[in-house]
Amino acid sequence: MDPAQLLSDLTAGHTAALARAISVVENARPGFEQLLAGIHPRLGRARRIGITGPPGAGKSTLTERLVTAWRTRGLRVAVVAVDPTSPFTGGALLGDRIRMESIALDSGVFIRSMATRGSLGGLATTTREVCDVLDAAAFDRIIVETVGVGQSELDVGRTADSTVLVLVPESGDGIQTLKSGIMEIADVFVVNKADRSGAEKLRQEIEVTLGIRQGNAFRNVRAHHGFRGKVPRAAPDPTGQPAAWAQPVVLTVAAKGEGIDELVTALDAHYDSLESSGGLVERRRRRFLERTREVVERAARRWVWNETGAQRHITERLDDIVAGRVSPYEVAVEVLEELKQGERV
């Protein structure tokens, strides 16, 4: 693979080059880092939107509707679906794919499911790198959809420009039990399946919780229906939300297409708010810092295992470890000493 040629084809809009570039990045084929290095100066065009929430909240249907809404506005949209939960529910993903068929034949839409192979940590980095490829391929919006499995939500929140947390009325009883960190990462809340009873109650619960957590009591007093993205907050938010941004709660019935325009408006408002407050620059700066740390760790890991005597060292010491004569911790100290002294294979 010639990274320069692939990059050139990619930015020229060749569909085959896009699929090829993603495959190269996903599988960490030789040259993938040169490709990503070449992409780097072109980043920042696309808006990245994370969509997360518990299983069954209707994230895929909502994603499909969002895609359609953006397409009618003339935007090119990519979807990356990350589903690390499915060892026991392999069927669900297939269901999503079938539903997504309504948009899958549109050449302005690109859909990719990310398989879980290595660790979740590796998956998160690879997902971000695939988003870079899509950014360079001139998509206007990149949706990263993750199923509710804990750490991955938090990772999305640290990665996207805007994060949407999708809940359903059934979640109502549990709003107080959402782990800390989950409500904070959401820039926009969606109460989907809002034609079911309890939707308005859930919205109010979210708003009360947000109000309490953010010390913005007056918000609860002026609770009203509809989009409320412009309500100013009293206190600046330590989680990196721009001070002027009050996380809105949008009611949707994705299956019927209701509330989608409001969600699009809320996302636009959030992006505008990020841009005008300097939050966008800050988020992307933090994202680059984290990415660099990840890339350094990956490169260091590769170096340690492939280019130094570390692997040979622990293999040679394994009998002693198994026999209890030395511990993995002492062997690690030995290996580190070798690394520090610059000894090589």
Added chain:
Amino acid sequence: MDPAQLLSDLTAGHTAALARAISVVENARPGFEQLLAGIHPRLGRARRIGITGPPGAGKSTLTERLVTAWRTRGLRVAVVAVDPTSPFTGGALLGDRIRMESIALDSGVFIRSMATRGSLGGLATTTREVCDVLDAAAFDRIIVETVGVGQSELDVGRTADSTVLVLVPESGDGIQTLKSGIMEIADVFVVNKADRSGAEKLRQEIEVTLGIRQGNAFRNVRAHHGFRGKVPRAAPDPTGQPAAWAQPVVLTVAAKGEGIDELVTALDAHYDSLESSGGLVERRRRRFLERTREVVERAARRWVWNETGAQRHITERLDDIVAGRVSPYEVAVEVLEELKQGERV
């Protein structure tokens, strides 16, 4: 903390020392690796049993019954519950804790929930280290219970002496959709809630699937009720199962205590089989190799970020990265060059 003193108190059976040692390891407090190094020669007494399966399969109830069964046999039992799935279902864990109360006051039982803080990868290593502490504290059985979230099942399988996969009749339709790698890690299958319709059908499905995957067709012909751990397999198993071990399917109704004795028998039979076939030595050897790799990677990470110029280097280069003048990949190459040349802060 004096690691030697803590180790001495721990092995002397002081309850307070156990809690303290686990806390030291969980939080990676100074000296935690010396403590674990001191523990290392004492490992191998406890049998480690992984229990995994989808949410709602009744794993906690089954765990509680297993604990009780082992207690009546005079064994000391520890339970480590790993639940990285709960940002949206914080309530479930509380439910489990309440149910576990029947065993929580028994001094021969120790129960610990592991919180998800860092990455799942870090959690897996820490969980194994907590198991080491429990092993050194002379527990006879250590149960590691994980909720169904993909990679963590596979990690349990690589860590435990015996892995139990718990399914319920409702999973029946989905048995063919279980991701590859999931059925292979199970040493013992449990069909829990077996008083519901479909239990026998699920058992047969599991057995057919195992037979197909392992080329052991005659197994399906002689399907019968009850424990079948002694059925010999035709082909040796590339996944590390001893050739003589046919993964049994045990029907249980954990809520009523039914089938628990059969499960205990199956686990004993699996352990005996592992011991006599040499599989136990092999599993533990592989476990030590992986642990050593993990500990080396953790130590290398700590070294890179805390003892070299890497952090300063990427901080200094961040403006250039943000401006697109250099990519994270090129900066990583720079950092690695410094590491290789042995340049220090």
